[in-house]
Amino acid sequence: MNFAHGKILKACLYTSFILFYLTSLFMDNNYIPYLLGYTALIIIPVSFKGASRTFQIISAIFISAGFMIFSFSGENWLSLPLHFTSTALLLSLLYFLPFINNLMIVGKYDEELQNLLQLRTKHLGQLYYRSSLISYILCLFVFFSAITIVQGVVKKSAQKISESRLDPFSSQSILRAFALANVWSPIEIFIALTVTITGVAYFDLLPWALLFSISLLLIDWFIGWFTYRKESYEAPESSSEISVRQLVGKISYLLGMLFLFIFLAFGVQKLLNVTYFNAVILFILPFTLLWALTIKQLKEFMSYNKKTWVPQVNGLQNLMLLFISLGFFSEMFEQTTMINVIQTPLLQLSSLPLLLFIAIQLVSLLFSLIGIHPLVTISLMGTLIQPLLNELNPLSLAIVLLTSTLASDAAGTFNTTVTIMSQLTGRNPYRITKWNIGFAIWFGTAGTMLGWLLL
Secondary structure, three states, X not given: OOHHHHHHHHHHHHHHHHHHHHHHOOOOOOHHHHHHHHHHHHHHHHHHOOOOHHHHHHHHHHHHHHHHHHHHHOOOHHHHHHHHOOOXXXXXXXXXXXXXXXXXXXXXXXXXXXXXXXXOOOEHHHXXXXXXXXXXXXXXXHOHHHHHHHHHHHHHHOOOOOHHHHHHHHHHHHHHHHHHHOOOOOOOHHHHHHHHHHOOOHHHHHHHHHHHHHHHHHHHHHHHHHHHOOOEOOOOOOOOOOOHHHHHHHHHHHHXXXXXXXXXXXXXXXXXXXXXXXXXXXXXXHHHHHHHHHOOOHHHHHHHHHHHHHHXXXXXXXXXXXXXXXXXXXXXXXXXXXXXXXHHHHHHHHHOHHHHHHHHHHHHHHHHHHOOOHHHHHHHHHHHOHHHHHOOOHHHXXXXXXXXXXXXXXXXXXXXXXXXXXXXXXXXXXXXXXXXXXXXXXXXXXXXXXXXXXX
């Protein structure tokens, strides 16, 4: 089998896994969970070959530990596949996200955002909050692609600024906004995981997440404006004339469609009687098709999806491997007595919730600095805090868990966001961590204090 056929086979295997999961939402059939589990078992060896070494090592540890626990559990081996399905929701969300990314490219929204960056900009303080704004907006639609897009836009718009000044500038404005947008993004994977762990409804979390996100965004804009206000900005000579009316109209339409998506997905949730994130998964594809139709780009959108489908689905290889193995380990770990040993000190801290929240914040930040993936951290934390959901306000725990994890988006040395920025700027990831570590600390602290106040 040649390389191209192998990639197509892998894309079809991943798609089958997603389709089995979606079918399980509407059919109460005993065979479907087994089909889903057996597909996951096939995905593990298929994904292992070609995955990055970090994900191979982590998944091998989780699978080995999970099998060891299962072998001593006394369970029938026929039930083994059922323990590999717990992260299907998260993987389904990741599967459908590229459709939104593709629409942004086809609709040329990134070009309009570059125009917004340059419109009547006189100094770097203005450029800071504008680059932060477009990073914030794009993150809500295209996630990691937003970093690449905005860094390219900033670099084109700031050709006359030295790299020694531009690199910390872009690393701060882009990554900080990225972390803040993800606090409430309706398609953020950590929110889906937090909601699953704590049982808090997304719409109960949303008002507080929005308050947190916008408040810290405005504070960061003020700090950025104050820090860079004395440095003048000159747009590149190649800049085209900007139609303010057209620019405002297109950006407003973009934001309007985002909020329409949130509320229509809520309607789908009520109509089909599924969870909110399952509704998001079901609604992404038809919504993007309708959106493409309204901007008269349906044919181009369909063509672009056809061209990119195989490589985009294959791009899930590392995350398929990580999530399936992590889900298996988490299910097995919950059944051991070891978890009680670790949970006991946490339960004792329930009488001192502020100390508990600070501990969660510091452990999450420390793990992100030494290379432990935030997905691993939040999953393990979620397993450990389960007894605390009966002792403390689940909403408070959800906020602390979410903000402690997302602080790594700005400063986690080995986090995906910092790694991408490191590649784009040619800077050591520890340097980017240094530029953003202060923000990450007060980001997490603000989440800790909000969670404590809501007890």
